């Protein structure tokens with residue numbers, strides 16, 4: 212393994228582990244906020260349902276009044292509604308609607324005009340722009356507004372006042388149709404009020420208390436409706452946590468359809484890293500009054516803020532401990548690696564060098580010679596092998612002891628190293644026998660010169676513990692490729708010539 216990658220790898224591992232710790236804490240935070248989301252969604256749905264139930268109670272009393280109390284006249288109806296407006300400022304308008312079949316239209320207009328002392332005609336809100344989308348029930352019935360009590364200035368689309376046919380406004384007709392079909396209060400989709408705020412209409416049949424005949428079959432069905440402000444469907448101060456978004460829309464419209472959207476609030480932008488790391492949770496509930504017609508969705512894009520100060524501290528501490536452990540591990544690994552390399556080098560040295568003199572041993576020498584022969588085969592040059600055997604070494608041992616002999620062998624090795632070039636190989640074959648490998652030999656004379664230098668150096672006296680010892684040396688030479696191309700053959704030739712030299716020296 213390459214040791215230089217150890218620190219970057221440890222750093223990467225540390226980053227990955229830190230990210231995992233972050234994810235673990237984030238998922239813990241997710242579990243906590245799941246229950247909070249459940250609580251917030253349930254509370255909001257409940258709140259909306261309560262507000263709509265209260266509104267329906269207003270509508271019920273208006274419906275009851277319009278069924279039984281009409282003989283008291285419009286003044287009483289006005290005063291009832293004005294009392295309701297005071298108690299419930301979110302109500303913008305109260306209105307009563309009647310079904311008038313096409314055949315009765317003229318009689319209705321005549322009678323209404325006479326009662327009010329001014330012309331009343333059934334008209335569309337803006338027939339040119341808003342043709343009815345739904346087939347009118349009962350083969351061309353009209354649903355004109357027969358009574359209207361505004362809390363303040365009349366907001367559109369109701370400003371055309373009496374006689375306006377609510378079935379000509381598609382979203383109002385939709386609510387009317389629903390309430391008629393289910394005999395329950397029904398909500399319209401939200402629409403813009405004149406003051407730029409949103410409002411909605413809640414409408415219900417007003418004649419359900421009439422049991423005979425069945426209300427649906429009554430020739431002049433009555434409906435009462437309230438127009439309210441959308442703002443009051445939810446508490447004014449929502450106090451949403453960061454990242455939480457509340458959406459409320461009419462069930463008959465898609466979530467993405469802006470027409471059906473009552474509310475979309477609390478959207479908080481999160482950074483891309485937070486969006487990637489933290490999930491977004493969402494809960495949807497249907498809500499409403501007696502007939503749930505609204506969809507509530509609370510979504511929560513979680514982020515760093517969901518992790519508390521204590522968790523941050525624990526995470527930082529864990530990251531530091533991890534860093535310390537990793538650095539300790541890397542240092543230990545590096546130390547082990549350095550020790551192992553040193554041990555290997557030591558073993559290599561022991562296996563390839565002579566323990567006494569530190570010179571190469573026979574193994575290493577043969578290996579070097581092998582390499583040198585391969586090289587010379589390519590470049591066509593020559594090698595020289597010098598075999599050195601000391602003369603009169605045995606008496607040193609015998610006279611001064613083995614330790615002194617060892618010391619002399621070490622001095623011999625040192626002198627060999629001084630005389631030879633760095634690129635030459637010198638090895639101790641054993642006892643007082645040494646071998647030298649000279650590479651790139653150009654001429655025999657060069658080799659003879661080296662032999663002479665060796666002889667001069669080795670014949671110099673040796674000082675051992677105050678005594679002086681003088682030795683001789685016999686050198687045998689062999690050349691590659693002239694004397695053979697195998698190590699054994701070359702050594703045999705060198706041995707032979709060395710032996711002759713020794714005999715010559717002994718004869719002198």
Ligand SMILES: Nc1nc2c(ncn2[C@@H]2O[C@H](COP(=O)(O)OP(=O)(O)OP(=O)(O)O)[C@@H](O)[C@H]2O)c(=O)[nH]1
Nearest residue numbers: 600601602603604605606608613616617641642643
């Ligand atoms: N001190 C010491 N002596 C050794 C070692 N290895 C071998 N010897 C001795 O070295 C001597 C070598 O013998 P020879 O080569 O016959 O001795 P010599 O006196 O040089 O004789 P010639 O070579 O014939 O001149 C022997 O006495 C060995 O015991 C060693 O590591 N240390």
